[in-house]
Amino acid sequence: MIHEVDEALRTLFRVEALGGSQIAVVFDAPTRDWAATVNAPTVNLYLYDIREDMRRRERGLHNEYDDNGTVVARRRPPRYFKLSYLITAWTKRPEDEHRLLSSLLSCMLRYEALPPDRLTGSLAEIGVAVPLTVALPPPEDRSFADVWSALGGELKPSLDLVVSVPVTDSPTFPAGPPVGEEGLRLDVNGMPAEPPGTAGRRYQTMPDGRRVPVHGSHPGAPRNPARNPAAGDGRPARRAGIAARIAEHPPTDAATPPEGNG
Incomplete structure (x- = not known):
């Protein structure tokens, strides 16, 4: 991910x-030892800081769909990390360095994000914008003088470039099967619902007189002694789970089922 941003910036600046x-x-x-070895005009992009962009942090999950538009999986949204580059120009004359910095600044001011045609690898595949900012004031907990002091070099005119990179490396959670016209199956505290299609389907009379199939156990079903034994040490037995009844609402033109429970 970082090397892909490096390559995008290198190509953008050169072209x-x-x-x-x-x-x-x-x-x-750009240390003193490195500066002593520079013998040709050079633009240096030193990556000096990496931290998460908390303003772009999202919550929840993003859906992934198949060709039929059905949700097949969910994943966390991408997290953005700010890559901070210290950009300097190195020539024999300060005027030439300023001219190079001016060209670099004009180039970056044309864009609010890295151009999509300059992105490669995973950055090009995810199809998400890669925002950038240039020459903004540094954070309160850091100054450019501190960066130069840490490098052991002399303070030099520079541009601060910050690129917010999306990172999508996160686990994928498979989605359950879609709910069909047969209704839902529930198991509430050990009271399993009757699987659709099996014998013993029940029906419920709706307020408008229609009779619709019902999945699940009847309200007031007896407690399951295997799951709710009375404690022998005087403690009360654990409460049985609530009964579950889920009624389907078929289309109005659907055939009315026969009277009585199946």
């Missing part, structure tokens, strides 16, 4: 900001 010139684009830490 749109540097005009296809031979200026190198690297990702090294």
